Amino acid sequence: MKKIEIVTTVGMGYIGLPTAALIANSGRRVHGVDINPKVVEAVNEGRIIIVEPDLDLLVKKVVEDGYLSAHLQTVEADVYTIAVPTPFKGNHEPDISYVLAAGNAIIPLLKEGDLFIIESTSPVGTTEKVRNLIHSKRPDLEGKLFIAYCPERVLPGNIIYELEHNDRVIGGVDEESTERACNFFQQFVKGELHRTNSRTAEMCKLVENSSRDVQIAFANELSIICDKAGINVWELIELANRHPRVNILTPGCGVGGHCIAVDPYFIVSEYPLESQIIGKAREINNYKAFWCVEKIKNASLQFQVKHGYEPKIALMGMAFKPNIDDLRESPAKYIAQKVIGGEQNGILLVEPNIDSYPDYEISDYKNAFEAADMVVYLVAHSEFYSLPKSKNKLILDFCGVTNKQIEDLEFVNVEANLKRSINR
DSSP states (O other), X not given: XXXXXXXXXXXXXXXXXXXXXXXXXXXXXXXXXXXXXXXXXXXXXXXXXXXXXXXXXXHHXXXXXXXXXXXXXXXXXXXXXXXXXXXXXXXXXXXXXXXXXXXXXXXXXXXXXXXXXXXXXXXXXXXXXXXXXXXXXXGGGTTSSEEEEOOOOOOTTSHHHHHHHSOEEEEESSHHHHHHHHHHHTTTOOSOEEEEEHHHHHHHHHHHHHHHHHHHHHHHHHHHXXXXXXXXXHHHHHHHTTSTTXXXXXXXXXXXXXXTTTHHHHHHHHOTTTOHHHHHHHHHHHHHHHHHHHHHHHHHHHHHHHHSSOOOXXXXXXXXXXXXXXXXXXXXXXXXXXXXXXXXXXXXXXXXXXXXXXXXXXXXXHHHHHHOSEEEEOSOXXXXXXXXXXXXXXXXXXXXXXXXXXXXXXXXXXXXXXXXXXXX
């Protein structure tokens, strides 16, 4: 009878927990590891503390079935997957200390034939560094382990489906490691598995998100140009995309999340002279958030001049993308913090996907809309589409919420909308 592999997944966050649950659902015993006691407690109770459709039901099922449990300490297994954060350590330089720390915790437990997979977004060469670290502390296992890199390609809000159905790029430190990792993933991934080496797989993850960052930067830069030119950028993009070979993305108030807003820096920090377009795209997308702050402050000042009092402002959305609770690297969160400044007086902060936020009061979106003189759409959450296009309010739309409510594409851009309100 074939032995059922035991899997340990280090990191129970937005990627680690769904990955562990999916593996457990395939009939494997999975030990999830996290340093946060609240996360461990929640998982063992079959609960989740993040917002992700269908994940709560899946976690509850695999925990009740006895296939998934969570721990504060690393547990011995046959397969180890690493899904810990890779933050910055200053000047946008990637910090792989969490990956190395996870590796160090696993090293004493390793045995011949084990599979070690890094899924964390990593600079090129990280998998080889981990291999060298293992060999330096366990020379007895040199040539006897399988070590590979396999990044995720998922969209928050649809993670469970995409983990199972998306293609995966898998790169080992040698061909045997690549094959061993592919054999593991093909047992629960329905997408195609693409074999390569670890360095190419690492760069592939970074390039995918850098490419999207460049495309978004084009749309964001275009929105700034159109605002100055008095052109409706949403209508312009809709018309330009009628060309059979043009596909311009829609602009927003910047770029957030722990992928697109972060991964390009992993390339720029290592290859600063060569990555001109990638680096410039990061500058443009960061500037867009600053530009939005200035537009809001100027609109508020002009409203005050016109009406003789400061407007009550509703800032609609804080997450980095619609319909999730993830605020990591969120430009909307940055904008809200800059607009609010030291005190929240007169500012209504809205985020339908969270109940509270440190130092700020979160308002119901309907109540905030009704109470506000000035409504600022920062994130296109689905709840916002049902709100009226009130002629009695000054509306600044940086993410196209109101545009989606207008079927014939008649839209007034931010600058024109502001002028109309002031001249009423």
